[in-house]
Amino acid sequence: MYKASRYLILLTASALISVSALAQSKLANTLKAIESVSSLQKLETSVFPEKYLLKVTRPVNPEAAGEMAPDMQTYVKYADPAARKADAGTFEQRVFVCHRGYDKPTVIVTEGYWADYAMSPTYQEELSRLFDTNLIVVEYRYFGESTPEACDWQYLTVANSLCDLHHVVEMLKPVYPGKWISTGISKGGQTTMFYRSYYPDDVDISVPYVAPLNKALEDGRHEPFLSKQVGTAAERKQIEDFMMELEKNKSVYLPMFQKFCNDKGYVFRVPLEEIYDLCVLEVRYAMWQWGTSVSTLPKADATAEQKFRYFIGINDPDYFALQTPYYSFNVMAAKELGYYGYDMKAFRKYMSVKDTKNYLLRVMLGGDEQNLKFDDTLYRHVVDFLKKNDPKMMYIYGGIDPWGCSGVAPWLKTSKKQNLKVYVKESGSHSTRINTFEEPRRSEIISTLKTWLAE
Numbered sequence: 001m002y003k004a005s006r007y008l009i010l011l012t013a014s015a016l017i018s019v020s021a022l023a024q025s026k027l028a029n030t031l032k033a034i035e036s037v038s039s040l041q042k043l044e045t046s047v048f049p050e051k052y053l054l055k056v057t058r059p060v061n062p063e064a065a066g067e068m069a070p071d072m073q074t075y076v077k078y079a080d081p082a083a084r085k086a087d088a089g090t091f092e093q094r095v096f097v098c099h100r101g102y103d104k105p106t107v108i109v110t111e112g113y114w115a116d117y118a119m120s121p122t123y124q125e126e127l128s129r130l131f132d133t134n135l136i137v138v139e140y141r142y143f144g145e146s147t148p149e150a151c152d153w154q155y156l157t158v159a160n161s162l163c164d165l166h167h168v169v170e171m172l173k174p175v176y177p178g179k180w181i182s183t184g185i186s187k188g189g190q191t192t193m194f195y196r197s198y199y200p201d202d203v204d205i206s207v208p209y210v211a212p213l214n215k216a217l218e219d220g221r222h223e224p225f226l227s228k229q230v231g232t233a234a235e236r237k238q239i240e241d242f243m244m245e246l247e248k249n250k251s252v253y254l255p256m257f258q259k260f261c262n263d264k265g266y267v268f269r270v271p272l273e274e275i276y277d278l279c280v281l282e283v284r285y286a287m288w289q290w291g292t293s294v295s296t297l298p299k300a301d302a303t304a305e306q307k308f309r310y311f312i313g314i315n316d317p318d319y320f321a322l323q324t325p326y327y328s329f330n331v332m333a334a335k336e337l338g339y340y341g342y343d344m345k346a347f348r349k350y351m352s353v354k355d356t357k358n359y360l361l362r363v364m365l366g367g368d369e370q371n372l373k374f375d376d377t378l379y380r381h382v383v384d385f386l387k388k389n390d391p392k393m394m395y396i397y398g399g400i401d402p403w404g405c406s407g408v409a410p411w412l413k414t415s416k417k418q419n420l421k422v423y424v425k426e427s428g429s430h431s432t433r434i435n436t437f438e439e440p441r442r443s444e445i446i447s448t449l450k451t452w453l454a455e
Contacts, residue, residue, distance in 0.1 A: 025050060027099050027175075034171055038092060044121040048135070050099040053119070056171070058141070060088035060148050060155045062163035072159045072198055075377035079368070083154045091141070091148035095168055098124070098135035105453055106134040106176040108203065110165055110195055112187025113329070114144030126433055127183055127207060130446060131453060134176055138168050140191070142328045153331050153369060158378055162195050169202045179453050183207040186403065186430065187329065190337065193408075194378065196393060197385040205452050206393040210430050212403040213382055214338025217360065217374040222340035225405040226284050231294075238294045239284050240346060246280045246311055247350035249304070256308045257317070266321040270363055273352040275320050278359065279311070280351075281342040286315045288400050291429030320363050330364045334372040338379070340402065386412060386420065392452045394421040394445070398428025421448065 025042075027050055032040050038055045045051035059065035063073060064087050078084055096118040107128045109115075117123055118137040128135040139146040141164055142156045169180065180203040184192040189211030196206040212219075227236065246253055250273075257276050261268075268275050286292070292314065298307045318324055333339045342356045353359075361370050386408065395412070397404040409422050423445055425432045434445050 027097075028052065030175055031097060036167070036171065043096075043119065045098065045123075046121050047124045048098040048100055052097045052099075054095040054097060055092040056095050056168065057090050058093045058164055058167065059090055060150075060152070061086060062160050064088070067163045067167070068159060069198065072162070075375070075381070076157055076159045077375060078154045080154065083152075088152060088155055089148065089150065091146065093141060093146040093164060094139040094144065096135075096137040097172070098128070098137075100132060100134050102176065103178060104133050104176075105131060105179040105181060106136060106172070107131075107181045107183060108136040108138065108165070108169065110182055110184040110188050110191040111138055111140050111143075112184060112189075112191050113140055114146075115139035116144060125183070126435060127181055127449075130434070131181075131449065133181070136168065136172060138165055140188075147328075156328060156331055158191070158194050158332070158336055159198075161191060162198050165191070165195050166199050166202060169199075179204045181205040181207060181449075181453075183209065184211070185209040186211065187337070193382055193393070193395075196391060197382045200385075200389070200391060204392060205449065206391065207396065207449070208393075209396045210398060210401055210403055210407075210432060211395065212338075212406045213379060213408055214340075214406050215376055215379045216338055217334060218341035218357065219338050219406045220341065221406045222285070222402050223343040225402055226288060227343050229405075230288050230400050230402070235294045238297055239287055242297050242307075242311075243280050243283050243347065244350075245307065246283075247277070247347050250276070250350065252304050253308050253311070256305070257312075260312060261317055261321075264318070266317055266323060268317075268321055268363070269366060271352070275317055275363070277347075277351040277353045278320060278342075278356070278363065279315055279317055280347070281344060281356065282315045282319070283311065285340065285342075285402055288402055289430045291398070291400060291427075291431065322366070324364070327365075330360060331369055331372070334361055334365060334369065334374065336375055336378045338374065338376075338406075340406070390417045390419045392419045394423065394449065396432060396434060396445075397422070397424045398430060398432035399424050399426035401428065401430045401432065403430060419452075 028040060031037060031052060031054060036057050038057045041053040043051040043053055062068050064085055094115055107125060109125055115137050125135055141161055182192050182195055182203040189208035192206050192208040193211055254273065254276055258272055298310050339360050344351060344356055395408055397407055397409045409424050412422050425437050428436060434442060437445060
């Protein structure tokens with residue numbers, strides 16, 4: 001009884017101290033006073049003086065709330081025309097505010113997925129670390145804890161996500177009046193460039209990392225890149241030989257694959273053998289995307305078990321399963337982000353799947369989402385914006401990353417823009433960041449950003 005009472009007293013005292021500290025914080029009081037902020041939680045941090053998690057109330061349908069710019073309305077399409085004017089309710093969006101100083105620049109991470117990582121006390125983003133800035137992280141709608149209770153996929157659009165970002169920036173600019181940098185990685189990098197193209201004056205600088213800009217559901221540039229361009233002919237042959245081993249000896253590996261999926265509880269929309277074939281085709285993409293050296297491929301005398309473990313380690317079949325954590329992404333890829341296809345010519349006679357066209361719709365989506373139609377308006381809008389404008393914008397790519405071949409680098413890096421920059425690390429994968437560049441390129445990138453911040 002004594003220990004329990006003592007614990008209660010300590011817990012109460014701790015809570016009072018926390019509330020008191022919160023009450024004394026000028027920043028906390030400022031953030032709490034913002035109309036759309038429904039709750040505020042102080043977070044532990046070892047790298048910022050203050051850090052908070054905000055829950056921001058957002059309309060599921062920003063257009064009906066009068067938030068959407070007219071030029072965005074022209075391309076947004078809904079399955080139900082009445083949805084355009086419908087009040088679809090609200091949801092709570094997670095926004096992380098990491099404070100260093102009111103007089104410092106601010107980096108906003110235009111996250112493309114969930115933002116659980118931002119809860120870590122040690123988290124700080126690369127640009128924030130390099131330039132000693134404040135840091136804002138916005139979780140993407142329909143991901144993580146920023147998912148509406150009624151998950152109506154009509155309102156999961158890039159345009160609506162950009163309205164979310166615009167609201168956050170408008171909400172916090174009075175708090176942080178200095179320079180703003182938007183940045184994101186992969187789908188977050190896509191969001192960075194989409195955001196700049198529709199709200200060009202919201203931020204001063206944009207740094208999209210490894211951001212594709214796909215022009216179709218199956219863009220068409222990835223297949224020749226993987227089969228003929230990336231790496232050396234010998235490296236491409238080694239990967240193809242391993243894939244051929246998996247297909248020619250399917251009778252050995254398929255039972256292992258089935259046991260693995262059964263043990264994990266995976267359920268698929270198509271027969272298991274088709275999933276196996278798609279996973280084999282995915283090997284080539286996954287290895288180059290993450291820069292997995294061909295030297296790690298199992299040798300010819302490796303056991304079947306060793307080869308299977310390597311295969312399954314390259315790409316887990318949950319990618320194609322009903323249990324995938326990426327369903328929201330799949331919906332967006334089908335509608336407006338686009339994706340990649342597979343080159344199966346060399347393996348066709350060994351495969352049960354005879355055609356991979358539209359595999360994302362057929363395998364990775366269910367219900368009405370299988371009937372989604374890709375709209376390239378977003379792609380065309382961004383290309384037009386980049387060709388006609390010269391914003392302070394810096395693209396970072398990895399040269400062996402398949403996502404980069406459908407990015408802006410192939411056609412933009414040779415342009416004669418004064419501000420718009422494209423940096424490609426030739427040996428870089430999807431993990432390419434500014435600090436992974438070798439000197440003197442790394443210093444050149446940092447110096448350019450410093451100059452922009454000082455202007």
